[in-house]
Every structure is written in structure tokens, then in C-alpha cells.
Amino acid sequence: MTPIERLFLSIPTLPSIPRVVQELITTLGDDDADLGALVSKVKQDQTLSARVLRLANSSHYGSRHKVGAIDDAVALIGLNALRTLVIASGVSGAFASIPGIDLKLFWRHAGQSALIARSIGRKARLNAEFAYTAALMHRIGQLLINAAYPSVAKEIAAENHDLDVTELASVERTHLQLDHSEVGAELARRWYFPAAIQNALRWYGDPMHEQAGPYAGVVHLSAQITLGLEHGEDDASIAAALPDPLLQKLVLDRPDMESEIETARDAQQSAAETA
Known part of the structure; x- marks a missing residue:
């Protein structure tokens, strides 16, 4: 098995x-x-x-x-x-409650990433709704890991405080011989999502992999921007940290991303004021 x-x-x-x-x-x-x-x-x-x-x-x-x-x-x-x-x-x-996960915060992060991904997807001339859906689900594998192995998931969380996707995946593989990207892609397969969305979930943490499609890159950028905003980083720092090879792969430039970050920050502040 x-x-x-x-x-x-x-x-x-x-x-x-x-x-x-x-x-x-x-x-x-x-x-x-x-x-x-x-x-x-x-x-x-x-x-x-x-x-x-x-x-x-x-x-x-x-x-x-x-x-x-x-x-x-x-x-x-x-x-x-x-x-x-x-x-x-x-x-x-589909997820009423998950051990060790604040679902309100989880879906807030997912929703912010999805909105950014939709906009980046349009700029990259991709299907914006595919981009939105993939970004919304990019960490859904974490929910399944926590549901299946709550005690192990607690150990994983303790070892990965900043939610960096590469570090998180490494810790998950050490404990479980799989990571949340693989789990999310498998759930998407079982739910009959299109192959492009399955691919995005599988490779968003490694968007330059030879098997990674363009939606994986869009999700990676949107998730990275969302984390930067949540960590209180300024717009210039968030934009500077986005990988050049990935922007080139998607035929995007840094000014495009700076505009996305500014728009996302304004939306975030507006949501906070009306909450």
C-alpha cells in the first residue's frame, strides 16, 4: 500500500x-x-x-x-x-472541522490567494477560473493530513512555523513519505477536477519542475504574495522575492506583480475595515 x-x-x-x-x-x-x-x-x-x-x-x-x-x-x-x-x-x-486547523484563517488565506491567482492568470493569458480554483485548493492536502494523522500533523506544525511551502513539504515527507501537494492533487483527482488543476496542486511548491504546468506557477506566485502580505512585508520586498525564472516562464514582469501586490493589499485593508 x-x-x-x-x-x-x-x-x-x-x-x-x-x-x-x-x-x-x-x-x-x-x-x-x-x-x-x-x-x-x-x-x-x-x-x-x-x-x-x-x-x-x-x-x-x-x-x-x-x-x-x-x-x-x-x-x-x-x-x-x-x-x-x-x-x-x-x-x-466539505470540511466542517479539522484537528489543529483554524478553518476560518485557513480559508481566508486560500481565498486571498485565489483572488490574486485569478488576476495573475488573466495577465498570463490563462483560464482565470482555473487559476482561482487551483489557488483556493493549494493547501487542501494539509486538511487531509491533519484529519488522517492529527498527532503527526501537530509535530509537523511545530517544526514549520512560517508556512514556507518548500520547508513544509520537506518536513511532511520526513514524517509521512508524502507531502500536502501530493495529497491535494490526489483529492482533486478523486473529485474529478481537470488535469490542469490537479497538476497545479501537485507542483505549485516546485513550479519550475519539468512536469509543472503554468497554473502551478500562478498558484506559487499568488501564495507567495499572500504570505508576504500576512507577514507584514512591504510591497517592494514581496515583489523582489518573486523568482525571475518563474516570471519569465509565465511571460510576466515585475511591474505586473507590483501592481498585483498593491491591489491585493488594498483589498486586504478594505476587507479588514468592513469585517
Whole structure:
């Protein structure tokens, strides 16, 4: 039995997502998908609708008015972005509680990374919703590690305070012979996410690997920017730390990233003021 198989068998209750969310996942990347019919199903699920509207109001879509209904969200952000929000709400709602993890902080970090990734994805001429979804899920493997092995996860956390992805993965492999990137990619596979998103989760910590696709690089940049903001670093320091080879791979330049950091900081401050 492989370490991955052992981990999934050790999770007391494997997280699951609503059927309509699963159906929406299968339409990612399909420009001809009938999203209207699936949105109608979302409306019939009151719990899911409430979570989606919460996300629509907390995300930075530029509306000055509260989004009060799914149809309002469609008018404001469009069907493709709404699909992404439904998937995001389904993914986050799959984890009610995890030992040793503050889920509110976890999803705040994930959400900030996702918003930055969407914008970077557009600049890199990639599918912005793929970028958002991959960044939202980039640390989801940590949740499964904590669910399967809470005592070992506590030891891992004690050895890695700053959440640096390379160090974290190294510590995880020492203890478990796998890391959260591998676990997240496997969950994405089991949930039938597109191969590009699976690849992003697997390689975001090593985006210059020969197997890493462009979305892994976008997620790496968005996660690094988010951590810099959370650690209180100034914009220039965050931008200077972004790896040149990765920017070149994605055909991005440093001024692009400086603009992203400034926008993300303004959004972060705005969210804090209205919290």
C-alpha cells in the first residue's frame, strides 16, 4: 500500500461535495456546458446558495450593493465566475472541522490567494477560473493530513512555523513519505477536477519542475504574495522575492506583480475595515 492510499484510508470520514458541485466541476473548461440548468439546481439547495452568496459578497467583484440572490450574482459576475464560487463553497463546506486547523484563517488565506491567482492568470493569458480554483485548493492536502494523522500533523506544525511551502513539504515527507501537494492533487483527482488543476496542486511548491504546468506557477506566485502580505512585508520586498525564472516562464514582469501586490493589499485593508 502506498503512503497516499494509507492516508486516505486513515481519514475517519472522507470529505464529500454536493452532487451539483460535482456536476459543475465536470463542466470546467467546457465552453458549451449548460450552466443555466446547473445554476437552477444551486438555487434549490438553500445551504449551498447561502454559502455562495456569502462568498459573492466577501469577494472583490466591485459591487457596492449586497448580492441577495443567485440571479443577482449571475448578473454581477457572470455564469463562469458563479460556477467557480459554487465550486469554492462546495469545497470549503466539505470540511466542517479539522484537528489543529483554524478553518476560518485557513480559508481566508486560500481565498486571498485565489483572488490574486485569478488576476495573475488573466495577465498570463490563462483560464482565470482555473487559476482561482487551483489557488483556493493549494493547501487542501494539509486538511487531509491533519484529519488522517492529527498527532503527526501537530509535530509537523511545530517544526514549520512560517508556512514556507518548500520547508513544509520537506518536513511532511520526513514524517509521512508524502507531502500536502501530493495529497491535494490526489483529492482533486478523486473529485474529478481537470488535469490542469490537479497538476497545479501537485507542483505549485516546485513550479519550475519539468512536469509543472503554468497554473502551478500562478498558484506559487499568488501564495507567495499572500504570505508576504500576512507577514507584514512591504510591497517592494514581496515583489523582489518573486523568482525571475518563474516570471519569465509565465511571460510576466515585475511591474505586473507590483501592481498585483498593491491591489491585493488594498483589498486586504478594505476587507479588514468592513469585517
